[in-house]
Amino acid sequence: MSKKTRSGAVSHLWLHLFLVFFTIIAVYPVLWVFTVAFSGQQNLAFVDLPPDPGFLDRLRAVVPWPATISLQNFTDVVTQQPFLRWMLNSAIVSALTTILGVFLACTAAYAFSRFQFPGRKAGMMSFLVSQMFPGTLLLVPIYIIITQWLGLGNSFIGLVLVYSVTAIPFCVWMLKGYFDTIPLEIEESAIMDGASRQAIFFRIILPLAKPAVAVTALFSFMTAWNEFILAATFLEEEVKYTAPVGLKFFVGGFASQWGYFSAGSIIISIPVVLLFLYLQKYLVSGLTAGGVKG
Amino acid sequence: MSIVAQETAYDSSEAGPRRKGLAALLLHPAALGTLLAAAILSGLTWWFISQARGELAEDAWNRGVIIELEALADIVAGVEGGSATGGDLPAVLRALPQHDGHFKVLRLSGARLLASTDPADAGDRAAPRRLDREEKWLFDLGQELRAAVETNRAERGERRQVEVTPLGDGQVRISLPYYVDGDVAGIVQAQRPRVIAVERPSWVAAAAAAIIPWLLMAGFLAWRRSRDAWPEPTGRNWLAFVIGLVVVGGVGWALGSMFISDTRDYQAELAEALAANFTDVRERMAFVAGGQAISVAPGAENTWDVDLYQRPLGIIGPGGSIDAAALSAQAGRIEGALGEALWGNLAAAAVVLAFFSLGFASRTRGALREHRYAYFYVLPAMFGMLILVFFPFVYGIALSFTEQTVMNVSEPITEVWAGFANYVQILGDVDIVQSTAAGSVINYQNFYWTLFITICWTVSNVAVGVTLGMLLALALNTKGLRFTNLYRVLLILPWAIPNYITALIWKGMFHQQFGVINQGIQMFGGEPIAWFDGVFSAFMTGLMTNGWLSFPFMMVVILGGLQSISQDMYEAATIDGASKWQQFWQITLPSLKPTIVPAVIISVVWTFNMFNVIYLVSGGEPAGANEILITKAYKIAFEEYRYGYAAAYSVVIFLILLVYGVFQTRMTRATEATTT
Numbered sequence: 001m002s003k004k005t006r007s008g009a010v011s012h013l014w015l016h017l018f019l020v021f022f023t024i025i026a027v028y029p030v031l032w033v034f035t036v037a038f039s040g041q042q043n044l045a046f047v048d049l050p051p052d053p054g055f056l057d058r059l060r061a062v063v064p065w066p067a068t069i070s071l072q073n074f075t076d077v078v079t080q081q082p083f084l085r086w087m088l089n090s091a092i093v094s095a096l097t098t099i100l101g102v103f104l105a106c107t108a109a110y111a112f113s114r115f116q117f118p119g120r121k122a123g124m125m126s127f128l129v130s131q132m133f134p135g136t137l138l139l140v141p142i143y144i145i146i147t148q149w150l151g152l153g154n155s156f157i158g159l160v161l162v163y164s165v166t167a168i169p170f171c172v173w174m175l176k177g178y179f180d181t182i183p184l185e186i187e188e189s190a191i192m193d194g195a196s197r198q199a200i201f202f203r204i205i206l207p208l209a210k211p212a213v214a215v216t217a218l219f220s221f222m223t224a225w226n227e228f229i230l231a232a233t234f235l236e237e238e239v240k241y242t243a244p245v246g247l248k249f250f251v252g253g254f255a256s257q258w259g260y261f262s263a264g265s266i267i268i269s270i271p272v273v274l275l276f277l278y279l280q281k282y283l284v285s286g287l288t289a290g291g292v293k294g
Numbered sequence: 295m296s297i298v299a300q301e302t303a304y305d306s307s308e309a310g311p312r313r314k315g316l317a318a319l320l321l322h323p324a325a326l327g328t329l330l331a332a333a334i335l336s337g338l339t340w341w342f343i344s345q346a347r348g349e350l351a352e353d354a355w356n357r358g359v360i361i362e363l364e365a366l367a368d369i370v371a372g373v374e375g376g377s378a379t380g381g382d383l384p385a386v387l388r389a390l391p392q393h394d395g396h397f398k399v400l401r402l403s404g405a406r407l408l409a410s411t412d413p414a415d416a417g418d419r420a421a422p423r424r425l426d427r428e429e430k431w432l433f434d435l436g437q438e439l440r441a442a443v444e445t446n447r448a449e450r451g452e453r454r455q456v457e458v459t460p461l462g463d464g465q466v467r468i469s470l471p472y473y474v475d476g477d478v479a480g481i482v483q484a485q486r487p488r489v490i491a492v493e494r495p496s497w498v499a500a501a502a503a504a505i506i507p508w509l510l511m512a513g514f515l516a517w518r519r520s521r522d523a524w525p526e527p528t529g530r531n532w533l534a535f536v537i538g539l540v541v542v543g544g545v546g547w548a549l550g551s552m553f554i555s556d557t558r559d560y561q562a563e564l565a566e567a568l569a570a571n572f573t574d575v576r577e578r579m580a581f582v583a584g585g586q587a588i589s590v591a592p593g594a595e596n597t598w599d600v601d602l603y604q605r606p607l608g609i610i611g612p613g614g615s616i617d618a619a620a621l622s623a624q625a626g627r628i629e630g631a632l633g634e635a636l637w638g639n640l641a642a643a644a645v646v647l648a649f650f651s652l653g654f655a656s657r658t659r660g661a662l663r664e665h666r667y668a669y670f671y672v673l674p675a676m677f678g679m680l681i682l683v684f685f686p687f688v689y690g691i692a693l694s695f696t697e698q699t700v701m702n703v704s705e706p707i708t709e710v711w712a713g714f715a716n717y718v719q720i721l722g723d724v725d726i727v728q729s730t731a732a733g734s735v736i737n738y739q740n741f742y743w744t745l746f747i748t749i750c751w752t753v754s755n756v757a758v759g760v761t762l763g764m765l766l767a768l769a770l771n772t773k774g775l776r777f778t779n780l781y782r783v784l785l786i787l788p789w790a791i792p793n794y795i796t797a798l799i800w801k802g803m804f805h806q807q808f809g810v811i812n813q814g815i816q817m818f819g820g821e822p823i824a825w826f827d828g829v830f831s832a833f834m835t836g837l838m839t840n841g842w843l844s845f846p847f848m849m850v851v852i853l854g855g856l857q858s859i860s861q862d863m864y865e866a867a868t869i870d871g872a873s874k875w876q877q878f879w880q881i882t883l884p885s886l887k888p889t890i891v892p893a894v895i896i897s898v899v900w901t902f903n904m905f906n907v908i909y910l911v912s913g914g915e916p917a918g919a920n921e922i923l924i925t926k927a928y929k930i931a932f933e934e935y936r937y938g939y940a941a942a943y944s945v946v947i948f949l950i951l952l953v954y955g956v957f958q959t960r961m962t963r964a965t966e967a968t969t970t
Contacts, residue, residue, distance in 0.1 A: 015769050016777075022766060023784045025842070029799045030787060032810065036802075044808035058817035062810045108675035115668035118661050123672060130683050134951060135903065136927040137944035140937050141686035141693060165678040172675065197667050226792040229905055233932055244794050248910070251798055258802055265795045276790040277783065280850065 031064035037262035040070025044258050073263035083264050085239060086246035090225055090268075093156050093163070093242055097224035101164035102217050105171035106209075110201055112172065113179035114187070124176075127169040135229075138166075143233060154236045163224045171216045178212035179205065218279060222272055243268050319512040319519075323527050324534035327650020328542060329508035331643035335546040336503035338639040343495045343553040346632055347560055351490045354564040356458055357599060357607075358571050359468045359484050362390055363397075364598035365579045366482045367472035370399055370408070375474045383409035384421070389582045390575070395465075395486020400425070402436045402480050412485075432483075439471045440478040446603065455604045464488055470604065493560060495553045503549040507541040528656040535651040542643055550636050557632075558625050565609060565616050572599060573614040694942035700935035716942035738919040741946070748902065748922040751836065755901045756894060758841040763848025768882075770849070771856045782853075789846035797910035800839040804911070826915040833912075833920055840907045844900075848893060855889030856882070895958050899951065923947045 035046055047060055047067045077083045111117075112124055142162060147153030152161070182205065190200050206213065228244040235241055241249065247268070250261040319325060369386050387397045387409050396412040405425045407415070415421055425433055435457060442453035456470045469483040514537055518524060525531040575598070599610045609620045649655055662669060694717070696710040720741045728737050736743060766785060770778050788796065803809050804825040812822035825831050859882065867877050905924050908914060914921035914929070921929070927947060931940035 012772070012775055015772055015775060019766070019769055019781050019785075022762075023781055026785050026788050026846075029796065029803065029842070030791070032803060033795075033799055044802050044805050045813075046810075053816075055817060058813055061813040062817065064810075104675040104678055107671045111668045111671035115665060115671075117665035117668040120668075123676065126684070127679070130679065130687075132948075132951065132955060133683065133687050134924070134944055134948045135905075136924055136931070137690045137941065137948050138683065138686045139928070140931050140941050140944070141689040142682060143931075144937070145682070145686060145689075161678070162682060165682040168675050168679060201671075226794070228794040229909075229928070244792070247795065247798065251802065261798065261802075265799070269791050269795060272792060273787070273790040277786065280786065280790075 028064065033262045033265055035064040035066050036258050037073050037266050038069050038071070039066035039259065040068060040072035042257045042259040044256070073259040074267075077260045077263045077267075081250075081260055081264075082239060082241075083243075083246060083260070083267075086241050086243045087268070089156070089240060090243040093159050093231075094221045094224040096156070096160040097163040097167075098217050098220045100160060101167050101171060101220040102213060104164060104168055105175055105216055106206065106213060107201075108168065109172045109175035109179055110205060113176045114184075127172055131169050139230075139233070146234065153234055154240060156240070159231060159234055159242075160224075162230060163227060164220065167220055167223055171220065175209065175212055175216055178209050182208050215279065218275060222275060225268075225272060316512075319515045320508070322512075322515050322525070323653070323655050324525065324531055324538060324651040325508055325511045325515060327647045327655065328511040328538040329504065330650065331538065331647040332507040332542045332545060333504040334646060335542060335639050335643040336500040336549055338642070339503075339546065339550050339553060339636060340495055340497060340500040342632060342635050342639070343557060344492075346628060347494070347557060348490075348492045350557070350561055350564060350628070351492045352488070354568055355488055355490055356466075356468065357568055359466075359486070360456060360470065360600060361568070361572050361598045362575050363468060363470050363482050363484055364600060365575050366390065366397065366399070367470065368598075369579065369582070370480070370482060371472045371474055374401065374408075374472070374479055384411075386579075386582050387411050389578050391578075393486045395484060398432070398483040398485075400432055400436055400480045400483070402433070402440065402478070405433050407432075408480070432481075435469055436471070436478075436481045439469065439481055443471060443478050452603070454602045456600070456602045458602070460488075461485070495556060499549060499552065503545050507538070507545050510541050511538055526653075528653045528660070530652045532652070535648060538647050538651055539644055542647060543640060546636075546640060546643070550632075554629055554632060557628070561625055561628075562616075562621065565621055568599070569610045569614050569616055572596070572610050576614070690941045691945055693938050694945045696938040696941075697936075698938040698941075700937070710938065712938065716939050717946070719939070720942055720946060736919075738917055738921075741943075743919075744921055744923055744926050745950075747833070747920060750833070751904075751908075751922050752898055752901045754837055755840050755844060755904075756897055758837065759844040759848045759897060760890070760894060762841065762845040763850075763852050766845065766849045767852035767856055770853055785849060786846045788842050789844075789850075793843055794906045794910060796843055797839060797907050800835065800842070801911045804835050826912050829916065829919045832915055835912050836907055836920065839911050840901065840904060843907065844897060847897065851889055851893040852886060855886045859885045891962060895962070898954070902951070923950075 036044070039046065045061065046064065047057075049057055049061055053061070112120060143153075146158040146162065150158065152158030186204060186208070187200050190204055195203070226244065227242075228248070231242045231245045232248065235245055238249070243264070247261055247264050249255065250257040250264065366386065370383065373383060383399060387399070388411065390397060392411065396410065398410045398412060398415075399408040399421075400406070401408050407421045407423055407425055407429070410421045439455060439457060442455050445453050446455065456468065459467045459469075461467055464487045465485060466488040467483060467485040469481050471478040471481050473479060511534070514534070515525070525534055595606050595608070596610050596612045597606055599607050601607055607620070607624075609617055609624065611617055695713060697712040697715070698710050702710055723740060724742065726737055726740045726743050727734050729735075738744075769775075770782060770785075803811050806812060806822060806824050806826075809825075811825075816822060823831055825835050863881050863885075864877055867881060872880065902922075903924050904922070905928065908920065908922050908925045909928070912920050914925055918926070918929075923943070924947060927940050927943040930936050930943055934940075
C-alpha cells in the first residue's frame with residue numbers, strides 16, 4: 001500500500017514538471033508583455049547586454065523582469081498617445097454592435113422558435129449556409145458596398161453594421177436553442193389574458209431568456225472589441241482607429257514603440273480576458289455543438 | 295402549436311363579400327400586375343433612352359473639342375516641322391474659341407511648354423518655357439500618349455490616343471498628340487467646363503405607356519365579369535396573362551420605337567451642330583494660316599473629326615457636309631444595343647406580370663398577412679443578411695469574372711467583364727519552378743505554392759494542437775493531482791488573450807537582434823536566427839505562435855471528453871489485467887472520438903482561415919513565400935487593389951472549403967454509421 005502511494009507521488013512529480021514546463025510556455029508571452037510595459041522604455045530587450053555577454057547575462061536577458069520598474073509607458077500611452085481616444089472608439093463600436101446585434105438576433109430567433117411560416121426552414125438553413133461563406137470573398141464586396149455605395153467608409157456606422165450582421169447566424173442559432181426550452185404554455189396563458197404579441201416578446205420571453213441574451217450580448221461585444229481586419233481595412237484616419245488598429249499602429253511598418261504597445265495591450269486585454277475566463281464553458285459547448293451541425 | 299391557430303383567427307375576414315365596381319377591376323392582381331409591368335417597362339425604356347441621349351450629347355461635345363484640337367495639332371505640326379515660317383503659336387491659340395477654358399501646347403523634346411492661354415501661365419511663367427516640377431504630369435501624359443500610338447502601330451493595339459479626363463467641378467481636359475515626320479512630337483490640350491443640356495425623352499409619353507395597359511386590362515376584366523367569367527385573384531389566369539403580355543409588349547414597343555426615332559432625330563441635330571462647329575473652326579484656322587503661310591484645311595478626308603483612337607469617323611465631310619450613310623450606320627449601332635436592352639426590360643416585365651396574374655402575388659400576400667408577426671420579427675435580421683451577407687456573396691462571385699480594380703470600381707460590371715480569365719490565370723499557371731539565368735527558383739506568387747503552404751500550415755498546426763492538448767488534458771485529468779485548477783487557468787490564458795495581440799507579441803519575441811527567442815538560443819551558444827529571412831524559419835514562427843494559441847482549445851475540449859468517461863470501465867479493465875497503455879488505446883481514445891472529431895473539423899477550418907497570425911507575425915515573408923491562401927487574397931485585394939482577381943481567388947478558397955465540408959460530412963456519417 002505504501003509502495004503504491006510512493007510510486008503515485010513520483011509519477012505526480014513528473015507530471016508536475018511537465019505541467020510546470022508548459023505553464024511557463026503558456027504564461028511567458030504574458031509575462032513578456034508585462035515586463036516590456038513596466039520597463040518604462042520602448043525597447044524589446046529587457047536589459048542592456050555587456051559587449052561580450054556570458055551565460056548569466058544572456059539568462060538575465062530572457063528572464064521576464066524589467067531592469068527598472070516604471071509606470072511611464074502607462075501614463076504616456078494614455079496622455080501622449082491618442083490611445084484613450086481609440087479605446088473610446090472601440091467602446092462606442094462594441095456597444096452599438098452589441099445593441100444592434102442582440103436586437104436583430106433576438107427578434108429573428110424568436111420568430112424561428114415560435115412561429116410556423118413559409119420560408120422558416122429555408123431561412124434557418126440560409127443562416128447556417130452563410131457561415132460557410134469565406135470572409136475574404138465577402139470582404140471585397142462588403143468593402144465596395146460600404147465605402148462606394150453607402151458612403152460609410154471610415155465611419156463607425158459601417159463597422160457596426162458589418163459586425164452585427166455577420167454575427168447574426170451564430171447568435172440566432174444560440175438564442176433559438178434557448179427559446180425552444182421556454183415552455184409554450186406560458187405564452188398561451190398570456191394570450192388568454194389578452195397580451196399582445198409585442199407584450200409577450202418584451203415582457204415574458206426576453207426576461208425569461210435573460211441568461212442567453214446576456215451571453216449573446218457579451219459575445220457580440222467581445223467580437224467587436226477584438227476585431228482587427230475589417231477595422232484596419234475600413235478606417236483610414238488615425239483619430240477613428242479602434243484599439244486593435246491603434247495597437248498595430250504602434251509596432252507595424254517601421255514603428256517600434258513596443259512599450260506603448262505592451263501597456264496598451266494590457267489595458268485592452270484585462271476586461272476581455274476576465275470575461276473570457278468567466279464565459280469559457282458556454283463558449284466550448286456552443287462551438288462544439290456548432291461543429292457537429294456543420 | 296396552438297399559437298399558430300390563434301394567429302390565423304385574425305384573418306378570417308379574407309373570405310368576406312367580394313368587392314364590386316371599378317375598384318375591384320383596377321385592383322385585381324392581373325390589372326395591378328399589368329400596371330406594374332408596364333411601369334417597369336416604360337420606366338426602364340425612358341431611363342435607357344435618356345442614358346443613350348446623354349452619352350450621345352457627351353460624345354458630340356467631346357468631338358467638338360477634338361476637332362479644334364486636331365486642327366490645332368495640324369498647325370503646330372506645320373510650325374514645328376519647319377514647313378511654316380514665323381510660327382506665332384499664341385496667335386493661333388487665341389484665334390480658337392476659348393469657351394471659358396484654355397489651350398496648351400507641349401513639346402516632348404526638352405519638355406517645353408510652347409504656348410498656353412491658361413491665365414496661370416502669364417508673367418514670368420509665360421510660354422514658351424521649360425515645364426516645372428509641378429507640371430510633370432503633363433509630360434507624363436505626353437509620354438503615355440506617345441507609347442499608346444507606338445503600341446497601336448506595332449501591334450494593332452487598342453490603346454486610346456486621345457485622353458479625356460473629367461476633372462471634377464464639370465471641368466474636362468482633353469489631350470491628343472501632334473506628329474512631326476510621322477512621329478509623336480508633343481501634345482495639344484484643351485481644358486474647359488463641359489456644359490451639356492441633354493434633351494430628355496418625353497416623360498408624359500412614358501407615363502401614358504404605363505397607364506394605358508392598366509386601363510385596357512381593367513376593361514378586359516369588366517368584359518369577363520359581364521360574361522360571368524370573373525377570374526379569381528388567387529387562380530392561374532393564363533388568359534389574363536397572355537392578354538396582359540400582348541398589351542404591355544405592344545404599348546412598350548410603340549413607346550420604344552417612338553423614343554428611338556426621336557433619338558435618331560436628336561443625333562442628326564447633334565451632327566449638324568458639329569458640322570457647323572467644324573466649318574467655323576476651319577474658317578478660323580484658314581484665316582490664321584493665311585497669315586502664317588501654312589496649309590491646315592483637312593484633305594480629301596476629314597482628319598479632324600476622329601474617335602478616341604484618332605481614326606476618322608467619316609460622318610462630317612471635309613466641306614462640312616454630313617454623310618447620311620455614315621450617320622445612319624452610327625445610329626444603327628446605337629439602336630442595336632438599345633434594342634437588346636429593351637428586350638431585357640420586356641423579359642423583366644413579363645416575370646412581374648406572370649407573378650401577379652398567375653396568382654403568386656395573391657398567395658404571397660395571403661401568406662404575408664397570415665404570418666405577419668413572424669415576418670415582422672424576421673424582417674430586420676433577414677434584411678441585414680441580404681444586404682451584407684447574401685448579396686455580397688453573389689456580388690463577389692460576379693466580381694470574380696471581371697477585371698475590376700480600384701481604378702475602374704465605379705464602372706458597371708458588364709464593362710469590365712473578363713469571363714474565366716482570372717480563374718485561368720490562378721489555376722492555369724502551373725509553373726511553380728521557374729528557371730532563370732541564376733538557376734531555377736520557386737515562384738512564391740504561384741497559387742499552387744500558396745496552396746501547398748496552406749496545407750502544410752493547417753496539418754502541422756492541427757497536429758501540434760491535438761497532440762499538446764491531449765497530453766496536457768491527460769495530465770490534468772490525473773486523479774489526486776494537486777493544483778489542477780491553477781494549471782488549468784494558466785494554461786487557458788493563451789486562448790483568452792485577443793489573438794492579434796498574441797501575434798504581435800510573438801513578432802516582437804522573434805526579433806532578430808533584441809527578441810528573447812534569439813537571446814535564449816545564444817544563451818546555449820547558438821547563433822541568432824534571422825527568423826523572417828528563410829522560408830522554413832518564417833513558417834516556424836507562424837507554427838509556434840499558432841500552436842501556442844490553439845492548444846488550450848483542444849485541451850479544454852479533450853478534458854471535457856475525458857471527464858465524461860465512466861470510471862467503471864477503467865476499474866473493470868484494471869481487474870481484467872489491462873495495462874495503462876492498453877486502457878488508453880482501448881477505452882480512452884475510442885470514448886474521446888465523438889469529442890475530438892468535431893473539434894478537429896472545426897479547428898481545421900479555423901487554422902485554414904487564420905488570418906491574423908500570418909498577417910501580423912511574418913506578414914508572408916520572405917517575399918510572400920509564407921502567405922496562406924486567405925492572406926494572399928487579402929493582399930491582392932487591398933495592397934494590389936485587384937478586386938476582380940481577389941474575388942476569383944476567394945471563390946477558389948470557398949470551393950476548397952466546400953469540398954472539404956462535403957468530404958468531412960461523408961467521413962463523419964461513415965464513422966457514425968460504424969460506431970452505432
